[in-house]
Structure formats: C-alpha cells, structure tokens
Amino acid sequence: MGKMKLPGLTIPRNQIMKQLVITIVGKDQPGIVEALSAVVADHDGNWQSSSMSNLAGQFAGIIEVAVADDRREALAVAMGALPGLRVHSVVGDVSTEVCGVPLAELEIVGVNHPGIVRRLTEVLKDKGVNLLQFASWCELAPSSGEELFRAVAEFELPSTVDLEGLKADLEVLSEDLAVDIELGLEDED
DSSP: OOEEEETTEEEETTOOEEEEEEEEEEEOOTTHHHHHHHHHHHTTOEEEEEEEEEETTEEEEEEEEEEEHHHHHHHHHHHHTSTTEEEEEEEOOGGGSOOSOOEEEEEEEEEOOTTHHHHHHHHHHHTTOOEEEEEEEEEEOTTTOOEEEEEEEEEEOOTTSOHHHHHHHHHHHHHHHTEEEEEEETTOO
16 A cells, blocks of 8 residues: 556555756667657656657757656666766756746748847846747758758746737848747637
8 A cells, every 4th residue: 555556557545746957969770769658768768758850860859757866866866877978957946837827939040141040049038038838940941942941949937027029029030130029818819
C-alpha cells in the first residue's frame, strides 16, 4: 500500500516531484530521443514537454521532466553520461508558470537579414514582455527564391504592458526592417 503500480513505473503516493529542465546538444544521429526517453523512464521520470531541432547538423533539444526529488540528481548525471551529447540540467521553478495572464502571439516574416531577432526582442523587452516560446527558421520564397526569415513567438501580456504602445512600436519596427509583423491576442478570433 502507498504506491501506484503502472507497467514499468513505480510512483510513491504523495511523492514530491520536481521539474528538471534539460538542454541537450550533439551531432545529430538516429536514436538520440530514444536514449533520452530511456534515461527518463529508468529514473521514474515523466516527460512533460520538449522542443527539439536539427540545427546545422547538430541535435539541439530542451526537455522538461517531472521527477521525484530523490531521483533528480541521478537522472541529471545519467543524462550527462550519454555519449556524444553535451547536457545541462537545472531545477525548474513551477511558480513561474503562466496562470491567468492573457497570452499573445506574434508572427514575423520578411527577407532574411542580420538584426531581425535583436531588434524584435529589444522592442518586446522594452515593453516588459516575457517570451514563453520563440521559434525561427529560414525558407525560400516560392516566387522569387529569396531567403525568407520567419519567426513565431508566444508571450505573456500582463496588465502592466501598454498594448497600444506595443502595437505602435511593432508597426515602426515592421517598416524599419521591411518585414510583416502580426500580433494576435488570446481572445481575438
């Protein structure tokens, strides 16, 4: 009594779980995600969320794992022992999760050139915006073959953010960088 039993997993009831945020970088090859998931399972962890990409032939990933506090360090050590990967782990702070704060999304697209991310994130920081997710990539324009830069971002929009000022600054930035920027709010259709 006192333990739930699932196939291959034993979770003591009332066990305090910690969030572990793990970053991984290494030469991309088949089996990396399977090896990572095996380490998580071997330490009775629960894979919460992740984002992984192949960037210039390198595997780059970030994982959030819930794991019993007494298994956290062993899981981090086992991840770090995986061959050919550079791994870094930190304990998450669940108190920073979004709760009741409206969210906004932003999409930017334009001909690729240096400085787009820098200028965009300067505007967001200056307005007090906290990015929750940010993804960017380049692709060829279908008609011209020019390299296009695309990015999407999700961020908190607390009441302290001057929404009209943010919109105005994004319009100016759009003109300065010759890119299209669309801002969508959580409650907009």
